[in-house]
Amino acid sequence: MKEADAIKLFIGQIPRNLEEKDLKPIFEQFGKIYELTVIKDKYTGMHKGCAFLTYCARESALKAQNALHEQKTLPGMNRPIQVKPADSEGRGDRKLFVGMLGKQLSDTDVKKMFEPFGSIEECTVLRGPDGASKGCAFVKYQSNAEAQAAISALHGSRTLPGASSSLVVKFADTEKERGIRRMQQVASQLGVISPMSLHLGAYNAYTQALVQQQALVAQSAYLSPVATVAAVQMQQLAALNPNSIIATPIASITPSSGTNTPPAIAATPVPALPPPMAVNSYSQLPAPPNGQSASETLYTNGVHPYQAQSPALDPLQQAYTGMQHYTGEASELLKCNLNFVDSEECPEGCNIFIYHLPQEFTDSEMLQMFLPFGNVISAKVFVDRATNQSKCFGFVSFDNPASAQAAIQSMNGFQIGMKRLKVQLKRPKDANRPY
């Protein structure tokens, strides 16, 4: 009755007054119809404005799709008709993401590895702008079954030379998942952190260390645009995150008027934290619609102010919308910092090694701790891949050696709990003696 390779089509943008008998003539001109069903609501029986259509012949389906899809608009509709294979017809996922490849592997090498499991339509090793392999690839098979076979046979099957863990073979992200991944990346870049994760005990001592540092900066403030940049950065960070460790030193260096008298930091007691809104107005951050501080909004999962207005958005998207709304400035700030990186270099003398970090410190907390000393290019806490636990050390890179030195001066030996931070220049790659 129908061919084995027949395709079920989804028909969209159908006026709700058209039933099967009305639609049949439209589609019959491309071939004999095997089945045509208007899609109705399961409970109310209401016409949903779309249908499934299967021709006896595959060829008829292709002709209909070609002739009709997006080509004409049925009476009463404001968008053109949709004629395309139904989701259920997809040959399924056939594209794989392959991770933990050795960085020296070429497209051809990867193809050879995956060929035994099916016909490969496409095979690309991902590379950075400089052409260096990112150690991962996309492999597209002709069918889902082949892709599945490759996963079964290869995932975790071996550890390639130069890879830190066994081969990863999984279905590539869908469009939707890519969006989510992007959001997560933005979120982590912005350093959305919990103020509760900071130690109260560390707070005052750290504040003092920063105040000392800022006193040094202030002495040369009138000659040094760098100091101004640092101060502006801290204000922005504080505006986003008034409860964070950054807030107090900001307050201490923020001049109370536009006079050109340098703030007398060393002689001034550390003032109380300003109310969040005062900080916000300083940096011109828009006030959230419900009167919460920006940071409260950021830290509040599921109580997002936009939730009531846009119930259709998924929570992640809501969070993302909120973040974009309130953190545009921080985002610009980070972009600005990253622009300092001359694409490949991380000059010696700019990178510091930090040991004895509190176990719970993350990248963003370490970033915040070192932001006052200059333009931070990157901040990375080392994490055990197996346990996901911090190894209590990390790296911070600045855009100039003076900032690195300032950070070392202020933070080496800095006490947190029972431990003292060890802050030194990062050892160059080729030096392998421990001290």
Next chain:
DNA sequence: TGGTATT
């Protein structure tokens, strides 16, 4: 004493 990556 560094880099687990999604066209």
